[in-house]
Amino acid sequence: MILETGRDNARLKERLEKIVSTNRVSHAYLFEGPTGVDKEAFARGFIKGVLCPKGLGENCGECSICNKVDHGNHEDVSWIRRDGLSVKDAVVTSIQEKLNVRPVGGRNVIVISDSDTMTPQAQNRLLKTLEEPPGDALIILLSENMENLAQTIQSRCVKFRIDASSQTAEDESAEMLIRMALAGRRFHELVHEAGDDLRDRIKAGQLLDSMERVYRDMLFEEHQDVQTYKPEEICRYVECIEEARTRLEQKMSAEYAMKELLLEITG
Numbered sequence: 001m002i003l004e005t006g007r008d009n010a011r012l013k014e015r016l017e018k019i020v021s022t023n024r025v026s027h028a029y030l031f032e033g034p035t036g037v038d039k040e041a042f043a044r045g046f047i048k049g050v051l052c053p054k055g056l057g058e059n060c061g062e063c064s065i066c067n068k069v070d071h072g073n074h075e076d077v078s079w080i081r082r083d084g085l086s087v088k089d090a091v092v093t094s095i096q097e098k099l100n101v102r103p104v105g106g107r108n109v110i111v112i113s114d115s116d117t118m119t120p121q122a123q124n125r126l127l128k129t130l131e132e133p134p135g136d137a138l139i140i141l142l143s144e145n146m147e148n149l150a151q152t153i154q155s156r157c158v159k160f161r162i163d164a165s166s167q168t169a170e171d172e173s174a175e176m177l178i179r180m181a182l183a184g185r186r187f188h189e190l191v192h193e194a195g196d197d198l199r200d201r202i203k204a205g206q207l208l209d210s211m212e213r214v215y216r217d218m219l220f221e222e223h224q225d226v227q228t229y230k231p232e233e234i235c236r237y238v239e240c241i242e243e244a245r246t247r248l249e250q251k252m253s254a255e256y257a258m259k260e261l262l263l264e265i266t267g
């Protein structure tokens with residue numbers, strides 16, 4: 001599954017914290033983000049959250065463990081970077097050896113930067129580890145384009161996208177509308193809130209994209225609101241959004257298409 005971050009990395013951080021605090025850390029994560037986004041910093045934050053003794057999901061940033069993670073010299077954490085143009089097979093072999101050594105702390109962590117440059121042989125070798133990760137191993141793959149990784153690798157990782165841009169006005173609007181609908185607010189209140197986005201064809205289209213992203217996030221993650229919405233309901237809303245998009249494409253008035261959608265959401 002892929003977890004879109006809704007263009008807001010604060011939300012991604014929140015999610016990672018939640019994964020750690022609810023003790024649901026998987027064996028393998030794949031982060032994708034464009035050049036210029038400090039993906040290693042994200043990985044460090046996540047690892048500190050997992051290893052810091054302060055408590056599940058917390059990272060104090062001050063203890064010796066957090067310090068070691070920040071300085072890249074924690075005994076249990078290995079960073080692999082590409083050698084020339086690619087991450088080579090031999091490096092992956094060394095990973096496998098490290099994972100078989102008992103960790104000093106709770107778990108062994110391997111981070112592969114530029115994982116999407118792994119040679120086919122390296123990917124094949126890594127796949128074996130992903131299929132049967134030893135102990136509590138945590139494997140973090142960082143990439144610019146996860147499509148360069150074999151499907152078999154992608155499918156064994158929990159995937160996150162890290163975005164460079166900050167949250168757009170449409171994203172905020174979408175979140176607001178969905179929260180209002182969740183809180184049982186009425187149709188006319190949502191229409192009022194959506195304001196000009198209802199009448200402007202381009203803004204309406206962007207709002208639809210943002211709303212779809214929020215709903216899909218709810219489906220694929222332990223979203224805090226997920227108890228309120230059942231998966232079938234969310235799927236229906238996503239279908240409604242797709243229908244609204246089709247109507248927009250068929251040149252229906254943006255206002256009409258959007259109002260119909262909001263009416264569906266508020267029941």
Ligand SMILES: [Zn+2]
Pocket residue numbers: 052053054059060061062063064065066067
């Ligand atoms: Zn700490």
